[in-house]
């Protein structure tokens with residue numbers, strides 16, 4: 757994400773963001789599941805925790821290759837990354853979900869992806885509320 761995008765996001769409402777960047781713009785902010793960033797330790801602490809909770813840090817070599825291949829296919833078909841709320845799924849369900857959602861239309865996937873982003877945001881907000889209530 758560019759610095760220009762980050763500063764725009766920080767001062768924008770959800771509605772403004774959607775109308776400026778569209779659903780696909782939101783989806784492109786999310787890192788790949790078990791992707792290059794995860795492998796190199798470059799994920800945010802939130803994404804690291806989420807991906808670990810689904811067991812994506814314990815993928816076998818075969819599962820890693822499968823995930824990589826399906827993620828590539830998904831991006832090639834839709835032009836944005838596959839997004840799912842990792843904290844609500846385990847690695848097996850994520851791989852099956854990826855395979856199944858590849859069969860959908862781009863429109864369905866943009867809507868489904870944004871719904872998953874909302875789940876991710878909700879859980880992140882609950883974490884913030886929970887940690888600030890302990891202060």
Ligand SMILES: NC(=O)N[C@H]1NC(=O)NC1=O
Nearest residue numbers: 787803806839840841842
């Ligand atoms: N691509 C994708 O779904 N990424 C993520 N999902 C989630 O729960 N955390 C992520 O980083």
